Amino acid sequence: MxxxxxxxxxxxxxxxxxxxxxxxxxxxxxxxxxxxxxxxxxxxxxxxxxxxxxxxxxxxxxxxxxxxxxxxxxxxxxxxxxxxxxxxxxxxxxxxxxxxxxxxxxxxxxxxxxxxxxxxxxxxxxxxxxxxxQQVSVPLEPVGSSKAMQALRAQLDRLAQHDTWVLIQGEPGTGKEALARYLHEKSARHDGPFVTVAPGAISREHAAQALFGAEDTNGVQYGLIEQANGGVLFLEEVADLDPELQLRLSSVLERRSLLRTGGREAVPLNLRVIAASAQDLEALAKAGKFREELYYQLKVVPISVPPLRERPEDIPELLRFFADFFPNRDKLPYRHFPVGVQNRLRNYPWPGNIRELRNLVQRLLILGQAGDVELIEVEQALGNAVAPKTPREIDSGIDMNLPLREAREQFERAYLLRQLQEAGGSVGKLAKVVGMERTHLYRKLRDLGVDVRTSGKEE
Structure with missing residues (x-):
């Protein structure tokens, strides 16, 4: 650093x-x-x-x-x-x-x-x-003893000894940001900042100012790129950058300096760039939908993250990790995943990868009783994940033998899930429908184990 x-x-x-x-x-x-x-x-x-x-x-x-x-x-x-x-x-x-x-x-x-x-x-x-x-609840160090994960860890450890730029590619939910943070923590820049740029979360009209900063007679605003000086700039889903920003970013990376919006002089940069994408950037570049020069600038060392379905032997280890993680973080009851349940989950395709598994474990800990996780619970949870219930199914899905508080939590979760689906995954729209302040709604969704990212896009 x-x-x-x-x-x-x-x-x-x-x-x-x-x-x-x-x-x-x-x-x-x-x-x-x-x-x-x-x-x-x-x-x-x-x-x-x-x-x-x-x-x-x-x-x-x-x-x-x-x-x-x-x-x-x-x-x-x-x-x-x-x-x-x-x-x-x-x-x-x-x-x-x-x-x-x-x-x-x-x-x-x-x-x-x-x-x-x-x-x-x-x-x-x-x-x-x-x-x-800002981090999602995933382990910093890649979990798993499969050959694929052993090779991935070894590759990251080697790259940590160098300052080269890295492109991490993998399906949504495979934990690309966690891998980038692991690489950062193992590197000589670990005391420097780790700044995440999520293009999809930045409004178009303010994107240039947010990324590159701005200056005028009233003062200076340091953009995200400049804030990463001395550390790591993590470009999350870099394919979401619009063409104009891709061109400007490519120029910044080529010159290792940036010109703030309204600025007069270039600011030198000393940072490491780690980019990530769930899309095929090479195919996008060939199709003219992603700037080819930026693709090659980012792809100094490419890393491919295997989807969870290709390493099912890691699932028991991931289940143990999250079964320990949530009781420690959220004071949820510890629950054991028997071999039969583990085998069922090893044979599930996991379209949402680690993110889906994490959410499943959290849901089972919140809704179930302490002790072993039962196979019927898992089947119901997997069914909920892939097939949204109708209002009638939601009503009949509440266990009437539960104490009032737990039955109310079941209803609240089912109700909010249904309304969130109706709102297209927009928490802003959901807040208006249910009449809750947005901050309180986020807390309620988190407490009930509802991950808005698996139910659509946030506003």
């Missing part, structure tokens, strides 16, 4: 020079600015990892500059304030505006280095927490 970049903003040349020399000796990349105007320009040219900002400067004080950054799109990174004669009120105001910490002058070398180190660590942990909230 590239060394962290520190922007030092101070109007005193001696302090700028001393701090720059000290930090460079510690392995940091340092940019200096003598006033607010120079700081704005330095921040525009490249996104820093930490900013050291003096409070008292002649043109514009540090608190005002901090407020400006905070109100125009938020702080790009941790900001550490510096002052030789600060007050408690000043420190409180800086903290309110988002400053990470406050250092008094004359600066203590030990405290300066420790504060920067803690700020970078806090930023890393914040990024990891955000990543974890």
């Amino acid at each position: 590239a060394s962290a970049q520190v922007l030092v903003v101070d109007d005193e040349p001696d302090i700028r020079g001393t701090v720059k020399e000290i930090l460079e000796d510690e392995g940091y990349s340092v940019i200096v600015a003598e006033n607010a105007a120079a700081a704005r320009e330095a921040r525009r040219q490249q996104r820093p990892d930490v900013i050291l900002l003096d409070i008292w400067m002649p043109d514009l004080d540090g608190i005002s500059l901090l407020r400006e950054w905070s109100e125009r799109g938020g702080l790009p990174c941790p900001v550490i304030m510096m002052s030789g004669h600060g007050t408690i009120e000043t420190a409180i105001e800086a903290t309110r505006l988002g400053a990470y910490d406050f250092i008094e002058k004359p600066i203590s070398l030990a405290k300066l280095l420790l504060t920067i180190e803690r700020a970078l660590e806090a930023q890393r942990l914040k990024r990891e927490n955000e990543d974890l909230r």
